[in-house]
Amino acid sequence: xxxxxxxxxxxxxxxxxxxxTIAATLAGFALALAVGLALxxxxxxxxxxxxxxxxxxxxxxxxxxxxxxxxxxxxxxPLSTGISFSAFQAGTIGLGFHYGTYLSEVYRSGIDxxxxxxxxxxxxxxxxxxxxxTKIILPQAIPPxxxxxxxxxxxxxxxxxxxxxxxxxxxxxxxxxxxxDCYRYLEPFTLVGIFFLLLSYPxxxxxxxxxxxxxxx
Amino acid sequence: MLELLPALLRGLGIxxxxxxxxxxxxxxxxxxxxxxxxxxxxxxxFVTGVYVEIFRGTSLLxxxxxxxxxxPLFGIRLPxMVVGVLALGMNFGAYGSEVVRSSIxxxxxGQIEAAIALNMSPxxxxWRIILPQAWLTxxxxxxxxxxxxxxxxxxxxxxxLADLAFQGFSLRETTGRTTEIYSLLLMIYxxxxxxxxxxMRWLERRAAMGRS
Amino acid sequence: MGMPSKVExxxxxxxxxxxxxxxxxxxxxxxxxxxxxxxxDLDIAPGEKxxxxxxxxxxxxxxxxxxxxxxxxxxxxxxxxxxxxxxxxVNGKLVPAGEKHLQHHRGKIGMVFQQFNLFPHxxxxxxxxxxxxxxxxxxxxxxxxxxxxxxxxxGLADKLDxxxxxxxxxxxxxxxxxRALVMRPKVMLFDEVTSALDPxxxxxxxxxxxxxxxxxEMTMLLVTHEMDFAREVADRIIFIDDGKIVEQGTPKALFxxxxxxxxxxxxxRFRNNNWKDS
Ligand SMILES: Nc1ncnc2c1ncn2[C@@H]1O[C@H](COP(=O)(O)OP(=O)(O)O)[C@@H](O)[C@H]1O
Ligand SMILES: [Mg+2]
Numbered sequence: 001x002x003x004x005x006x007x008x009x010x011x012x013x014x015x016x017x018x019x020x021t022i023a024a025t026l027a028g029f030a031l032a033l034a035v036g037l038a039l040x041x042x043x044x045x046x047x048x049x050x051x052x053x054x055x056x057x058x059x060x061x062x063x064x065x066x067x068x069x070x071x072x073x074x075x076x077x078p079l080s081t082g083i084s085f086s087a088f089q090a091g092t093i094g095l096g097f098h099y100g101t102y103l104s105e106v107y108r109s110g111i112d113x114x115x116x117x118x119x120x121x122x123x124x125x126x127x128x129x130x131x132x133x134t135k136i137i138l139p140q141a142i143p144p145x146x147x148x149x150x151x152x153x154x155x156x157x158x159x160x161x162x163x164x165x166x167x168x169x170x171x172x173x174x175x176x177x178x179x180x181d182c183y184r185y186l187e188p189f190t191l192v193g194i195f196f197l198l199l200s201y202p203x204x205x206x207x208x209x210x211x212x213x214x215x216x217x
Numbered sequence: 218m219l220e221l222l223p224a225l226l227r228g229l230g231i232x233x234x235x236x237x238x239x240x241x242x243x244x245x246x247x248x249x250x251x252x253x254x255x256x257x258x259x260x261x262x263f264v265t266g267v268y269v270e271i272f273r274g275t276s277l278l279x280x281x282x283x284x285x286x287x288x289p290l291f292g293i294r295l296p297x298m299v300v301g302v303l304a305l306g307m308n309f310g311a312y313g314s315e316v317v318r319s320s321i322x323x324x325x326x327g328q329i330e331a332a333i334a335l336n337m338s339p340x341x342x343x344w345r346i347i348l349p350q351a352w353l354t355x356x357x358x359x360x361x362x363x364x365x366x367x368x369x370x371x372x373x374x375x376x377x378l379a380d381l382a383f384q385g386f387s388l389r390e391t392t393g394r395t396t397e398i399y400s401l402l403l404m405i406y407x408x409x410x411x412x413x414x415x416x417m418r419w420l421e422r423r424a425a426m427g428r429s
Numbered sequence: 430m431g432m433p434s435k436v437e438x439x440x441x442x443x444x445x446x447x448x449x450x451x452x453x454x455x456x457x458x459x460x461x462x463x464x465x466x467x468x469x470d471l472d473i474a475p476g477e478k479x480x481x482x483x484x485x486x487x488x489x490x491x492x493x494x495x496x497x498x499x500x501x502x503x504x505x506x507x508x509x510x511x512x513x514x515x516x517x518x519v520n521g522k523l524v525p526a527g528e529k530h531l532q533h534h535r536g537k538i539g540m541v542f543q544q545f546n547l548f549p550h551x552x553x554x555x556x557x558x559x560x561x562x563x564x565x566x567x568x569x570x571x572x573x574x575x576x577x578x579x580x581x582x583x584g585l586a587d588k589l590d591x592x593x594x595x596x597x598x599x600x601x602x603x604x605x606x607x608r609a610l611v612m613r614p615k616v617m618l619f620d621e622v623t624s625a626l627d628p629x630x631x632x633x634x635x636x637x638x639x640x641x642x643x644x645x646e647m648t649m650l651l652v653t654h655e656m657d658f659a660r661e662v663a664d665r666i667i668f669i670d671d672g673k674i675v676e677q678g679t680p681k682a683l684f685x686x687x688x689x690x691x692x693x694x695x696x697x698r699f700r701n702n703n704w705k706d707s
Contacts (some may be wrong), residue, residue: 001290001291006244063407064406067372072396079396129376153241158275162278172278184290189287193279196274197275200275325546328548334540335560335609336536337563338528343563345559346548350548353550428592
């Protein structure tokens with residue numbers, strides 16, 4: 001049933017494609033970190049319509065499928081705006097915004113956990129708003145959220161196969177191409193599953209350990 | 218734009234059906250494996266651990282493809298709908314397992330001791346005392362998972378199931394009205410998610426009745 | 430097994446001719462390295478009211494929890510009604526008791542906890558009626574009837590449909606007492622049942638317990654820091670320190686003429702109370 005020879009034959013191609021998967025994950029996560037922070041800050045805006053619009057945007061993006069969002073970015077945006085993206089760019093944007101909405105909640109919980117006294121101290125020291133955020137609030141708000149962020153990084157990594165639907169040749173797409181060429185899907189898909197497991201399981205153990213260490217402090 | 222709606226909504230039945238069936242399977246698996254992970258038997262803990270880590274550690278789309286394309290090699294050729302329900306349900310169950318586990322652990326030790334002092338059997342303690350209390354803690358995170366499940370159903374369009382997303386793609390091929398169709402699709406999913414959220418809120422209120 | 434040695438003090442107190450209903454024999458309990466109870470012997474006669482006093486951490490709660498089967502003794506035996514609680518005979522050999530055996534004997538014991546431990550998802554009535562239905566197999570109607578009687582007894586007949594979160598601490602603890610009593614145990618354990626209460630709510634709970642004690646039949650083990658209360662309800666006071674019964678006797682004997690210096694030093698902390706005047 002399981003053909004080792006075939007498995008070893010296809011392994012190099014799939015391993016090569018891991019690079020695309022990881023690149024997409026890292027690029028998407030970098031964007032998500034920025035988008036998440038921006039959304040968290042916009043949400044706090046004293047200008048009610050802006051804050052409400054941000055909440056609406058977050059809710060909408062969070063509760064609709066990433067797959068459709070990717071299609072929208074890849075196929076619809078170029079038609080309506082004239083800007084077109086490569087599959088990798090579209091994938092990065094899709095992942096970045098989708099997970100940015102999750103991360104905005106993470107930032108928010110971190111910021112909300114800062115005691116009032118810290119804000120008051122910053123005011124007392126006559127810090128500017130920018131200085132207050134960059135020197136006092138964020139340096140305290142972000143470190144405790146690192147494990148949760150880590151979990152989202154892992155979750156995002158496992159969603160990168162969706163980018164195959166917008167023609168990005170990452171791991172799953174590579175496996176699918178091989179499979180349809182050779183009429184054998186078992187080995188390629190199983191290998192992809194194993195590679196995901198091999199990367200994500202240790203990562204999640206690491207995050208758990210980090211979480212535990214943070215709790216100890 | 219709205220004239221596209223009837224054609225799109227042809228996929229609604231499949232999407233709803235998938236969500237409901239996978240949710241039922243997932244809830245059952247979440248409970249079984251959540252309880253299993255707290256079992257005294259190390260074999261049961263190991264088996265549930267393997268199930269949970271495999272389904273959480275690989276990717277949903279990989280699982281769908283594997284069941285759809287690779288499983289037939291073992292002589293198991295399942296209809297798309299069954300593959301969809303299995304993959305989504307088992308995935309949901311693996312994530313739900315942790316929710317069930319942690320909410321059971323969160324029930325204060327004193328509650329169990331009070332039940333023991335009243336001479337309740339282990340089964341009565343679980344069903345009458347622990348689970349009703351854990352249930353309240355479980356509802357919000359399970360609601361979030363249910364939204365993830367709904368979103369995940371869109372992936373079955375990639376294994377040729379004619380759900381909402383699939384109808385959208387084929388409608389786009391015939392009409393070419395890309396932006397409108399994708400926008401409509403997103404809005405339909407948003408409305409579905411809203412119903413789930415509202416439903417879970419209602420459940421939570423009901424479960425919390427009387428308690429503060 | 431050797432002849433069970435008679436606990437000295439028993440001869441001092443009056444007419445304890447019955448077989449003991451509870452018998453601790455060389456009971457020890459370790460938590461890891463820490464030995465919390467050190468070969469404790471204790472006989473409790475049917476209907477006897479025993480108050481357990483002693484410094485915090487001395488092992489009082491553990492003593493009660495072992496009898497409630499919430500904690501397994503590390504060595505020694507506990508008998509209830511003449512039968513071993515934590516051991517059962519299988520093929521003539523004593524082995525650690527299984528859940529079945531424990532369930533069989535647990536019904537004779539009831540416990541009220543320091544933190545009430547009421548079920549937050551049930552109304553007051555259901556809190557009290559649940560175990561009679563589930564465990565005793567009473568009909569819903571019969572169980573509710575019993576529960577209502579018991580709740581009336583603790584003065585909460587008007588709170589049947591309330592949830593625990595809607596009650597004061599004193600009311601919650603009275604529900605907990607009713608919940609334990611409704612099972613009609615032979616032995617009731619009270620573990621510092623007023624320690625978690627605001628001072629003004631202590632009285633109502635102690636009054637209820639005194640009333641039950643006054644009925645006479647119930648065997649009671651009361652862990653408490655309320656010295657007045659202990660003197661009033663107990664037939665015997667047991668002073669525990671560092672996992673050992675250091676001294677025991679009638680309230681009069683123990684409070685008025687403590688012999689052991691550790692008892693004296695412990696009691697001196699309560700000197701400002703008026704128990705010594707009586
Ligand atoms: N589950 C446990 N694990 C470890 N130590 C415990 C546990 N329960 C009680 N102890 C320890 O045993 C000692 C006696 O506890 P306890 O019986 O509760 O004392 P008391 O009720 O007299 O205050 C204390 O030092 C306590 O810290
Ligand atoms: Mg105690």
